[in-house]
Amino acid sequence: MTYAERTAEFKARIDAGEKIEAADWMPDEYRQAAIKFIEMHANSEIMGALPEGTWIPKAPTLRRKLSLTAKVQDEVGHGQILYRVAEDLGKGREQMFDDLVNGRTKFHNVFHYPAETWGDVAVIGWLIDGAALVTQKALLDASYAPYVRAMRRICAEESLHLRHGEELTLELVSGTDDQRAMFQDAVNRWWQPIMHFFGPPSKLDRDVLLYWGIKTRTNEDLRQEFFSTYVPKLWDVGVSVPDPDLAFDDAQGAWVWSQPDWDEFWRVVKGDGPMTATRLAARKNVWDTHAWIREAFDGIPRAA
Amino acid sequence: MDVWDVLGRRTANDEFVVVGAVKAPDVDLALLLARETHFRHKEGVAYAVRRRGDDRIHEGEWTPESLGGVTDRSYRRQEAYAGVGAKLKRVASQMAARGLRIDRPRPPDPRGGADGEPRHE
Numbered sequence: 474m475t476y477a478e479r480t481a482e483f484k485a486r487i488d489a490g491e492k493i494e495a496a497d498w499m500p501d502e503y504r505q506a507a508i509k510f511i512e513m514h515a516n517s518e519i520m521g522a523l524p525e526g527t528w529i530p531k532a533p534t535l536r537r538k539l540s541l542t543a544k545v546q547d548e549v550g551h552g553q554i555l556y557r558v559a560e561d562l563g564k565g566r567e568q569m570f571d572d573l574v575n576g577r578t579k580f581h582n583v584f585h586y587p588a589e590t591w592g593d594v595a596v597i598g599w600l601i602d603g604a605a606l607v608t609q610k611a612l613l614d615a616s617y618a619p620y621v622r623a624m625r626r627i628c629a630e631e632s633l634h635l636r637h638g639e640e641l642t643l644e645l646v647s648g649t650d651d652q653r654a655m656f657q658d659a660v661n662r663w664w665q666p667i668m669h670f671f672g673p674p675s676k677l678d679r680d681v682l683l684y685w686g687i688k689t690r691t692n693e694d695l696r697q698e699f700f701s702t703y704v705p706k707l708w709d710v711g712v713s714v715p716d717p718d719l720a721f722d723d724a725q726g727a728w729v730w731s732q733p734d735w736d737e738f739w740r741v742v743k744g745d746g747p748m749t750a751t752r753l754a755a756r757k758n759v760w761d762t763h764a765w766i767r768e769a770f771d772g773i774p775r776a777a
Numbered sequence: 778m779d780v781w782d783v784l785g786r787r788t789a790n791d792e793f794v795v796v797g798a799v800k801a802p803d804v805d806l807a808l809l810l811a812r813e814t815h816f817r818h819k820e821g822v823a824y825a826v827r828r829r830g831d832d833r834i835h836e837g838e839w840t841p842e843s844l845g846g847v848t849d850r851s852y853r854r855q856e857a858y859a860g861v862g863a864k865l866k867r868v869a870s871q872m873a874a875r876g877l878r879i880d881r882p883r884p885p886d887p888r889g890g891a892d893g894e895p896r897h898e
Contacts, residue, residue, distance in 0.1 A: 540852045550814055557798050561780070566800075622796060630818065636858030639865065647868045701884045709869035711877030721882045728884075773802035775779065 476500075487686045492618035495561040506681045507617050508562045510688070515555035516573045517581035522548040523752050524588035525597055533591065540637050541594070547630045554626065558619045567767075574757035576744045583666045585746025592652075592659035595645055598638020600663065600703060604670050606631045607699050616686030646710045653711075660707070661715045668716075668730070669738040671696040700728040780829040781807035783814070785821040789841070793825055793834065804828075808837045812844070818853055819845030 474482075480500040486493070493499060499507075522545045529545065532538035556566050572578040583601050588594060609631060612624045645656040675683060675691040682688040700719070707714060718731040741749070778800050784793040796815050801807035807826040816824050822841035825834045837844075851857040872878050 536852060540857075543850070543853045546817075550817070553814055554797055557780075557800065560800070561798070619798075626796065626815065626820070629820075633818075633854065633858070636861050640858055640861050643861070643864050643868050647871060705883045706865065706869075708879035708881060708883075709872065710865070711872040711875075711879060713879060721884050723882065726884075770778065770802055770806075773806070775802060 484685075487616045491616075492621065493616050494618050502681065503685050503687075504562055506685055507620070507687050508559055508564050510682055511555055511559040511562070511617075511620055512564065512569050512572075513579050513581075515552045515559060515569070516578060517584060518548050518555060519552035520573075520580040520584040520752055520756065522552075523755060524584060524586070524748075525594060528588060528591065528594050531591070537641075544598070544634050544637060547634065551623075551627050551630070554623045558617075558623050561619060570760055574753055574760050576749075576753060579742050579744075582669045582738060582741045582746070583663075584752065585741045585749045586663070586666055587748050589662070590655050590659060591641075592645060592655035592657075593663070595638060595641040595656055596659040596663045598634060599642045600638070600660070600667055601670070602631055602634045602638050603703055604667055604699050606635055607695050607702065608671070611690040611695060612688070614689045620687075643710070646712060657712055660712055664715050665733045665737070666741075667699075668696070668733045669735075669741070671699065673735055673738070696730075697728055700730070704728070778802055779807075781811070781826040782829055783811040784825045784827060784834065785815060786823040787821045789822055791821075793823070796820075798829070799826070804835045808835065812837055812839065816844050817846075 479498065480502075483493075483498070483500055483503070493503075525541060525548075526545045529538060529541050532541050556569060559569060560566050569578070573580070583597075588597060606628065609624055609628050613621060613628065615621050615624070642656065645652045672692040674693045677683065677691070680688070680691075683691065700721075704714060704719065716731045718729060720729050721727075722729050740746075744753075779802065781799050781801055781804075782795050783797045783799055785796045786793050797811075799807055799810040799814060801810055804826065807828075808824075811824055811826050816839075822844065823836060824839070824844065825836040827834045869878065
């Protein structure tokens with residue numbers, strides 16, 4: 474069988490809804506697309522731990538401190554799980570980490586921004602984790618089985634994180650005027666990055682991830698679900714979003730919204746966000762100073 | 778370094794199924810990493826690892842009661858946030874009473890609720 478025939482057979486398996494296992498034959502295009510996507514996801518999990526991690530010492534109560542610590546631990550754990558999935562596709566973890574800390578690979582745009590106030594922690598926990606959960610639930614139908622297994626676990630934990638974020642939000646919006654203002658200010662600053670988070674509208678004929686079933690829904694479809702889930706809740710608690718055009722259009726059965734500044738999106742994901750250098754330096758510092766742990770593991774003889 | 782598939786049983790009646798994998802130099806470290814990575818939130822009653830390529834399953838020794846911890850770590854689990862949906866409904870009512878609710882067209886409730894009414898879990 475030729476490469477083209479095997480590839481066609483593989484594509485037919487995906488189109489029929491079959492799942493691909495790590496040991497299955499797969500075309501190079503599929504393998505490379507899956508590595509790039511899952512590696513970026515893993516990078517985002519461990520980089521995403523940093524903005525919230527900075528708030529652990531400043532959490533207002535012991536319970537919030539415990540919850541936030543557990544959440545940050547979960548996010549790093551997700552990174553561990555996802556790097557393992559990507560490793561099975563053929564790229565070593567050391568290489569992935571080296572590429573990340575040296576700016577050769579990407580992580581989600583939202584983790585390039587500062588978390589300035591406790592209101593930001595609420596926005597990250599509710600709206601950004603909410604956006605992530607919308608996208609991650611869609612991945613439960615992805616074609617790559619090890620990724621789907623990882624997503625089952627991650628989605629369960631993200632659902633918990635969402636509750637944590639929602640509870641934080643409700644505390645602020647039902648609190649003092651200053652607390653409400655702090656949350657509103659955080660929403661105002663984070664709204665555009667959240668719109669960016671879903672990415673520009675997908676080009677169906679050019680989206681290799683959709684073609685191979687590694688992603689199953691378009692960026693716009695996911696963004697619309699986010700609007701329907703979260704915007705009414707924000708309005709119910711008296712929080713506005715900084716998009717005067719945002720409205721649900723009955724005739725279209727869809728949300729109408731303003732296009733954000735996509736130049737900023739591309740600048741940020743290419744590594745020029747307000748916190749990119751600081752956060753990569755933090756990760757690189759840990760990577761370098763903890764090299765002895767990796768060396769110790771490597772020195773343990775293989776068990777019989 | 779070896780790759781170890783991680784297996785778990787959600788309930789006593791379930792079979793072991795693969796839930797993920799870890800990389801470790803020996804079985805003890807593989808079990809430790811498996812427990813911390815995959816069973817921290819009381820995800821099951823038993824866990825095990827199997828070196829990739831081998832048939833032998835190595836079960837972890839932690840009991841169903843102790844797996845996931847015996848101290849109060851409910852903040853790591855959904856039950857600690859029971860009632861958040863009801864709280865959202867309560868806060869929304871308070872904001873409506875204060876005239877802060879933003880009344881703009883919303884999508885129809887997929888569960889058949891009245892249009893325009895607050896929708897909460």
